[in-house]
Amino acid sequence: MKSLIKAAAHAIFLALAFPCALLAGFGRFTGVFRLFAQAFALGPGVIGDYARAGYYSMTLRRCSLDTRIAFGTYFVYPEAVVEPSVAIGAYCILGHVRIGRHTQIASHVQVLSGTRQHVRGADGVLRDGMYTPVNIGAECWIGASALIAADVGEGVTVAAGAVVLQPVPAGISVAGNPARPIGLAKSAAKSMEQ
Numbered sequence: 001m002k003s004l005i006k007a008a009a010h011a012i013f014l015a016l017a018f019p020c021a022l023l024a025g026f027g028r029f030t031g032v033f034r035l036f037a038q039a040f041a042l043g044p045g046v047i048g049d050y051a052r053a054g055y056y057s058m059t060l061r062r063c064s065l066d067t068r069i070a071f072g073t074y075f076v077y078p079e080a081v082v083e084p085s086v087a088i089g090a091y092c093i094l095g096h097v098r099i100g101r102h103t104q105i106a107s108h109v110q111v112l113s114g115t116r117q118h119v120r121g122a123d124g125v126l127r128d129g130m131y132t133p134v135n136i137g138a139e140c141w142i143g144a145s146a147l148i149a150a151d152v153g154e155g156v157t158v159a160a161g162a163v164v165l166q167p168v169p170a171g172i173s174v175a176g177n178p179a180r181p182i183g184l185a186k187s188a189a190k191s192m193e194q
């Protein structure tokens, strides 16, 4: 019964979000995509969660309908990929990112598209740099207010407030600014003990 109600809710919100996705060219028109991404970010509670899942499932490169994306959060670029069973907390801003299956992202997390979006020439003038996609592996836990600017391997825990500037290998926990290893992620430690 619960799954039937969920499926009906998804169908309703897919239908409601369809005109917005169509105007955004199903992710082809970045400006329009972002306009609606920010509008959908303002939808409160569970209604907003369903509306965002509906919109992004039609506009991101890939996004499962079961993704939970909380209030205030939006994707900046339609090239993002979100694998199934991902949960993203409130007020996150997500750049060029690929998020692996079953990863949990807390609130106020920022995923930057690398760290070289602007470069300063010898004359001191800022010019356009490059936007590097960031991969976050499956089964990761990204703590509140973390800033992620480099790849994060599978099963990694990123502590609250960490600033990730270098790629993080799978299965460890990192904390601090810049983020450094503080140990094995608990599940990895447990399976090594067995």
Ligand SMILES: CC(C)(COP(=O)(O)OP(=O)(O)OC[C@H]1O[C@@H](n2cnc3c(N)ncnc32)[C@H](O)[C@@H]1OP(=O)(O)O)[C@@H](O)C(=O)NCCC(=O)NCCS
Residues within 6 Å of the ligand: 105, 106, 107, 142, 143, 144, 145, 157, 158, 159, 160, 161, 162, 173, 175, 176, 182, 183, 184, 186
């Ligand atoms: C990372 C975390 C999971 C703890 O992992 P842990 O492996 O149990 O680590 P410990 O608590 O044993 O701490 C290990 C070391 O890391 C440090 N550390 C832990 N969390 C830290 C953080 N957020 N920032 C800086 N250092 C941190 C500890 O002070 C400790 O340092 P020490 O060895 O010098 O004493 C936890 O601190 C955390 O940040 N959780 C995220 C919480 C959150 O954001 N929740 C939002 C809702 S989902």
